[in-house]
Amino acid sequence: MTSSAASGSTLALLLLVLALGLGLAWVWRDRTRLRREHATSLEQAERRLELALSASGEQFWELDLERRSLRRLHMRLDPIQGGQLVAERQTEWDGVIHPEDAALVRARLVSHLKGEAEAFVCDLRIREAEGSWRRVRAHGRATAHDAHGRVTRVSGVAHQIGDPAGMRPHPVADGVERNMREAVCVMHPDFSFVSVNPAFTQITGYAPADVLGRQVDLLDSPQHDSEFYAAIRAEVLVNGRWAGELWARRKDGEEFLCSAVFFAIGQPGHPPQTLVAVFSDITHQKRAEQELRYLANFDALTNLPNRALLSERLSRAIVRARRENSRIAVLFLDFDHFKDVNDSLGHAAGDRILRVAATRLQETVGEQSTVARLGGDEFTVVVEDVASPEDADHMAREIIMAFEAPLRLDERVEVAISPSIGISLYPDHGQVPTELLKRADTAMYQAKAAGRRTFSRYDDSMEVALRERATVSGALRKVLDRGELRLVFQPRMSLPQRRIVGVEALLRWQSSEHGDVPPAVFIPLAEETGLILELGEWVLREACLTLRRWQQSGLHRLSMSVNVSALQLLRGDFPLVVERVLAETGLAPDLLELELTESVIMANAEQTADKLQSFRRTGVSLAIDDFGTGYSSLAYLRRLPITTLKIDKEFIGDLSSDPDDASITTTVITMAHSLGLNVVAEGVETREQLDFLDAQGCDEIQGYWLSPPMESDRCQAFLRDWRPQDIRAAATG
Ligand code: C2E
Ligand code: MG
Numbered sequence: 001m002t003s004s005a006a007s008g009s010t011l012a013l014l015l016l017v018l019a020l021g022l023g024l025a026w027v028w029r030d031r032t033r034l035r036r037e038h039a040t041s042l043e044q045a046e047r048r049l050e051l052a053l054s055a056s057g058e059q060f061w062e063l064d065l066e067r068r069s070l071r072r073l074h075m076r077l078d079p080i081q082g083g084q085l086v087a088e089r090q091t092e093w094d095g096v097i098h099p100e101d102a103a104l105v106r107a108r109l110v111s112h113l114k115g116e117a118e119a120f121v122c123d124l125r126i127r128e129a130e131g132s133w134r135r136v137r138a139h140g141r142a143t144a145h146d147a148h149g150r151v152t153r154v155s156g157v158a159h160q161i162g163d164p165a166g167m168r169p170h171p172v173a174d175g176v177e178r179n180m181r182e183a184v185c186v187m188h189p190d191f192s193f194v195s196v197n198p199a200f201t202q203i204t205g206y207a208p209a210d211v212l213g214r215q216v217d218l219l220d221s222p223q224h225d226s227e228f229y230a231a232i233r234a235e236v237l238v239n240g241r242w243a244g245e246l247w248a249r250r251k252d253g254e255e256f257l258c259s260a261v262f263f264a265i266g267q268p269g270h271p272p273q274t275l276v277a278v279f280s281d282i283t284h285q286k287r288a289e290q291e292l293r294y295l296a297n298f299d300a301l302t303n304l305p306n307r308a309l310l311s312e313r314l315s316r317a318i319v320r321a322r323r324e325n326s327r328i329a330v331l332f333l334d335f336d337h338f339k340d341v342n343d344s345l346g347h348a349a350g351d352r353i354l355r356v357a358a359t360r361l362q363e364t365v366g367e368q369s370t371v372a373r374l375g376g377d378e379f380t381v382v383v384e385d386v387a388s389p390e391d392a393d394h395m396a397r398e399i400i401m402a403f404e405a406p407l408r409l410d411e412r413v414e415v416a417i418s419p420s421i422g423i424s425l426y427p428d429h430g431q432v433p434t435e436l437l438k439r440a441d442t443a444m445y446q447a448k449a450a451g452r453r454t455f456s457r458y459d460d461s462m463e464v465a466l467r468e469r470a471t472v473s474g475a476l477r478k479v480l481d482r483g484e485l486r487l488v489f490q491p492r493m494s495l496p497q498r499r500i501v502g503v504e505a506l507l508r509w510q511s512s513e514h515g516d517v518p519p520a521v522f523i524p525l526a527e528e529t530g531l532i533l534e535l536g537e538w539v540l541r542e543a544c545l546t547l548r549r550w551q552q553s554g555l556h557r558l559s560m561s562v563n564v565s566a567l568q569l570l571r572g573d574f575p576l577v578v579e580r581v582l583a584e585t586g587l588a589p590d591l592l593e594l595e596l597t598e599s600v601i602m603a604n605a606e607q608t609a610d611k612l613q614s615f616r617r618t619g620v621s622l623a624i625d626d627f628g629t630g631y632s633s634l635a636y637l638r639r640l641p642i643t644t645l646k647i648d649k650e651f652i653g654d655l656s657s658d659p660d661d662a663s664i665t666t667t668v669i670t671m672a673h674s675l676g677l678n679v680v681a682e683g684v685e686t687r688e689q690l691d692f693l694d695a696q697g698c699d700e701i702q703g704y705w706l707s708p709p710m711e712s713d714r715c716q717a718f719l720r721d722w723r724p725q726d727i728r729a730a731a732t733g
């Protein structure tokens, strides 16, 4: 097997490596001599070695690489033999080393055999005779070579490390480690893997056998340079701990971000014995955070910056402008009647419109300007380096013009929306983002009030108007409780019959704080706040009650027209509200006419058609109010159960002066008749207008010529006393 020379060198090496003292050396020398002489004498020598070993607490091992066998000698107290020290010998290789440590042992061994490591040093678990595991630290060296110089034997000593129970992992701790979602790896102080848990394999893709004995740097990712990792490792060794986030690389090459803690285990003040790293893959969590950050800064619908990012960018722009002494324009943009579009086409289409509108807006102002969506249909544009206020106006005009062309939603659907724009300027109107935004918003309201589809630049007087608006809408809330509302009534006359056929109920608000507030001011406010639902129902009931009273006083064959706003119509239960009010007041449904403006009907096309049908089924008449101001075509109206068409006073007012208005009116009358509609001309103020309309076959007129709107009592008297000859009287009077 082995030559004497080899045995001698084995001895010398062992003396050096094992440092077991003279006793051991003697035993060993004796043992080899005996072995050379006779096999049985070997046992004697071993006996002595055993004794020496037992005294030192070490065990001796010898790995025969050719036979793949392990020899082990150590002493233990055998209770059966009455507490005698006995030697245990095991020669089987398999089963002695813990399966989880086998790869590490192999790796260490290979490294030593290749000459990479001067000695074989390895912490491992070995099986005791009774089957439990003992954790030991083994030191050894190649002690025999064959004729080709190949190592045939490695020998050394091992001593128990860790707790007296053999540092066998506590079953609970072991269970925790195995079931942890975090990767746990135990490493040597040289950062080579000793053990890893299942989560490690799951996260990194490396099986224990892939890594044990190898250096932790196999997980290093090119995202960091080697100094980064070196600094971490130095920190762990020096200070015993490092925690943070770092990139790592999986077995398949994919990189992942991990949150890691490294710590060293050992005696304080001494070099660490063991290192542990615990880490988890936070790539997804980070991505989610990034997404959240994105969501926090960008509008999910249009991908434009949101209010938060806008303020940040505006702040930065202000800093630049202050430094460079330049000017910034903030354009606040709101699409006109967008709510109606949204309600009528549905929210999905509304969202699509906003996306397309966002793109067009960005294209119009260019990439160098920030376009942000503040929510709903409100957008903001920040333009830097504006030479003069007129430049900002110019930009606003361009935007309005860009929206002249309809937005294309898909091959079939096109929608036209127009913006109203308010402008504020830095440094003229404000020094901070909030101020600039608020003032641009104020200016935008001014643009709306000025008729929409226009822009307006902020000036201080607007703030006053806005404050008023705010207080008016505050007062409006209390209006019903305070009884500040009332109805006035304006009669309608049939031209062929020369008789008053009905009245229109018009709402009036006499505010204790603000005096008479015109409906053109408070109705939009009530619509914005939703208060119109309550007000509208009040108007409906009040109008029906008034007509009932008049009927009871002997006035019959009169109908009552009530204006209805979009919000009321959109509410699911509006037909029920009407039915209920009719039932409560006892008014015949055919005496009630609901006036809907063109925009209400057009904005809600499909939805409205169904609603209108259900009104018609109850017997209520339906009129289109202010016809000619919107975009509805008569052809479209044909599909709706409309009974009456009211031509807007705008056309009537210009009948005599504007030939276009005259011909429009004539056409509308003719076409409406062809559709079987009753035609009412609003705002008739002169006899000429009346005569013209009469000649064109218009059915009814309403206007100052006949009478302005009147209080209920006065109107009742008017209706009672009115005679056809009054036409002539009015004409001459
Ligand atoms: P409208 O329904 O078109 O009402 C006709 C408007 O024209 C009334 O204005 C009336 O006073 C005015 N008018 C009548 N004859 C003439 C005339 O010969 N010349 C001129 N220049 N004007 C005339 P008013 O009362 O200020 O109402 C304005 C609008 O407010 C109404 O227009 C209607 O759309 C809305 N409104 C009024 N009452 C209500 C209501 O109870 N509910 C809703 N939703 N809207 C209402
Ligand atoms: Mg009306």
Ligand code: MG
Binding pocket: 625, 626, 646, 648, 649, 682
């Ligand atoms: Mg009208």
